[in-house]
Amino acid sequence: MRVRRLLLVGSLLLASLRLVASDTAHDQAHSQAAAPASGAAPAVDSGEAFRFLVEGNARFLEGKPSGAGRDDVRRLDVAKNGQHPFATVLSCSDSRVPVELLFDQGIGDVFVVRVAGNVSDTDEIGTIEYGVGHLNTPLLVVMGHTGCGAVKAVMDGAEVHGSIPALVDNVAPAVRLARSKFEGSPRLFQEAVRMNVWMSIEDIFKHSEEVRSLVKAGKLQVVGALYMLETGAVIWMGEHPEKTRLMTPPGSRPSLPAGGTRPTAKPAVAAKTAATGH
Numbered sequence: 001m002r003v004r005r006l007l008l009v010g011s012l013l014l015a016s017l018r019l020v021a022s023d024t025a026h027d028q029a030h031s032q033a034a035a036p037a038s039g040a041a042p043a044v045d046s047g048e049a050f051r052f053l054v055e056g057n058a059r060f061l062e063g064k065p066s067g068a069g070r071d072d073v074r075r076l077d078v079a080k081n082g083q084h085p086f087a088t089v090l091s092c093s094d095s096r097v098p099v100e101l102l103f104d105q106g107i108g109d110v111f112v113v114r115v116a117g118n119v120s121d122t123d124e125i126g127t128i129e130y131g132v133g134h135l136n137t138p139l140l141v142v143m144g145h146t147g148c149g150a151v152k153a154v155m156d157g158a159e160v161h162g163s164i165p166a167l168v169d170n171v172a173p174a175v176r177l178a179r180s181k182f183e184g185s186p187r188l189f190q191e192a193v194r195m196n197v198w199m200s201i202e203d204i205f206k207h208s209e210e211v212r213s214l215v216k217a218g219k220l221q222v223v224g225a226l227y228m229l230e231t232g233a234v235i236w237m238g239e240h241p242e243k244t245r246l247m248t249p250p251g252s253r254p255s256l257p258a259g260g261t262r263p264t265a266k267p268a269v270a271a272k273t274a275a276t277g278h
Contacts, residue, residue: 046221049086049139056104057234069106078108085111087139088131090200092118096229097145103234111135117150117196118142119170120203129210132220140211140220142204143234144197145227151175151193174199197224198240205246212247 044052059065068074078084085108091099093114100110111131115124120142131137144151153160154171177199178192185191201224204211214220224237240246 043084044086044138046139049137050221050223052086052105052109053103053139053141053234054236057102057232059104060102061232065101065104069109074107083108083111083135085109085131085135085137087111087141088113088128088135088137089141089143090115090118090120090124090128091141091143091227092116092145092148092150094145094149096147097143097227099143102227102232111137115167116164117148117168117171118144118200119150119167119196120200120207121167121170122207125204125208125211128204129208132214133210136219138220140204140222141225142197142200142222143225143227144193144200146190146193146229148193148196151196152189155189155192170199170203171196194226194237197226197237201240202246205240205243215243216247 087109088111089099089103090113091097093116099112099114100106103110113124113127113131115121120128128140132140150168150171151174152158154168154175160168174196175192178188178195182188182191201222204222205215211220211222215222221239222243223239226235226237227233228235
């Protein structure tokens, strides 16, 4: 009986040590992302921030999240020392899109802006500017998702009420463009969701001088992404294909291209995320 107890205690201790080691390694990796005070240069670049998200989603897909940065130690640390996220993410408020979980990130790792349809209007852009301009995140991700209810409502001409019409009017241009290219195709809904991501990014560039300035200065990279509800995978769409033109946005919205370029990342990471979102 005593031997069994010793073995049990030893097993529990070993498991605890492994967990601590795993958390420590993960926290050390993310400690690189802790940005200095507002106005200073970020501690990581956009490629490293991108890698953190790619690797986190891979752990989520494997069902092996690290769980690092979600304990009392991290909570007390950020309460005392402030938040230092390494990425800003604009996503849909859909309850099936838990941003921190699907990227396997801890408390204070990601500055998240959530709104129905992942649209970019005044409130969302102002919040994004806080993330990229005050918190100095070097990466901004605009992420849509399959089965987006806001996009579907606009496509179907659904009757909406209250303040919802003013909210989803940002989605309408993307739906119109998708119809012009894919009307009658089973891909129509999928393409409308994807084009809505491009439109949201375009709206950010169009209305945020701060974002444009940071991108021009090489301090910020803006990329699109699509979360697959069915699989849990994040498909990376890359930078807006007309980013250069959007640096000085025209007065009217132009047509949105169908493809993009991938954010800068190490070759091994880029190879893991070869999907284009088509």
